[in-house]
Amino acid sequence: MKIAVLGGGNGSYAAVADFTEAGHEVAWWRREASSFSDIAAAGAITVTDHKGSRQVPVSPTDDLGAALEGAALIVAPTPAFAQADMADALASHLVDGQVIYLPPGTFGSYIMMKRIRDAGSTADIAIAETGTLPWLCRKQNALEVRITTRASRLPTGVLPARKTDEAIEIISAAFPGAIERVEDALSGALMNAGPIIHPPLILMNAGPIEHFDKWDIHNEGTQPAIRRTHAALDNERIAIREKLGYGAPHFPLADHYETSDWMYGNLAHDKLVGSGDWHETLDLKNHRYMTEDVGLGLAFLVSVGDWAGVPCPVAKGLLAIAGAVAEQDFRAHGRTMESIGLADRSPAEVQSMLQDGL
Secondary structure, eight states: OEEEEEOOSHHHHHHHHHHHHTTOEEEEEOSOGGGGHHHHHHSEEEEEETTEEEEEEOOEESOHHHHHTTOSEEEOOOOGGGHHHHHHHHGGGOOTTOEEEESSOTTHHHHHHHHHHHTTOOOOOEEEEESSOSEEEEEEETTEEEEEEEOSOEEEEEESGGGHHHHHHHHHHHSTTTEEEOSSHHHHHTTOSHHHHHHHHHHTTHHHHHHSSOBOTTTTTOOHHHHHHHHHHHHHHHHHHHHTTOOSOOOOTHHHHHOSOSTTOTTHHHHHHHHOTTOBOOOTTTSHHHHTIIIIIIHHHHHHHHHHTOOOHHHHHHHHHHHHHHTOOHHHHSSOTTTTTOTTSOHHHHHHHHHHOO
């Protein structure tokens, strides 16, 4: 199967390496050719995981049309704030039957589909999203990525939901044995772990983050008080899912720490801490944990709670504190049901749209 991988972040490197080693035809695209200069010269990247280090041949391109031609699956492990521009770039190239996968999406499936339709594309496509990046990974430099572990369960929702069977079949070819279907794209968006795990970790560790040159929020920063806050915040997410009629499993974050049943499976938290790759410098105004997981993800969760009539005091409190830290009003200016134009539509109307498409 031909897979187009978009972007140049941690997840994109891991995706290209894994898909290539699995025998897929992989086209790797970034907007600017200069971003790939080192890789183009080397002709390969190095992947390091539990099997050791090895080189994987890659052929990056800045020709989006060529990358998408013949691709059954388009994987975009890019920041959620890049989704609108990416949709605009993709629109004229898409053809019937293609599937775009956002891991994770923060309801980017809807935002991208609307932009693609507004751009005039009538291609019969599906856009799917899941609850986490399929790899715990970090780029070591421009030519190397280290993969600590891979997701073993990826709850995935599809827009439109009527195309779930065919989309899941295509995505499963890239992630064999890992894809678990959920009801629709909003259900998939409400599996997103980033807005649950990262806001308490960065806000409740703000002192040491700003004091030390580097700080591991997943090691020294994951203390019982923060875990209790995680649980309270996650319970609000689950309450929203239940109010909207979405069923279990809800993938509670506690399973990540306490069981082998969560998205990353056995000993994932221990592996993450043991790698040392998350002992890092965090800018509380500009890091993706703030700009994406708070400004987009947590703001979206709070707005869905308001829209669905579910009280979210912990989520709202964290969002307010984050706004003070970052000097931004995320509830007013982040990704919300209001900002994407769905706040005035009833849950029944939204779920009908999610089933049938735009």
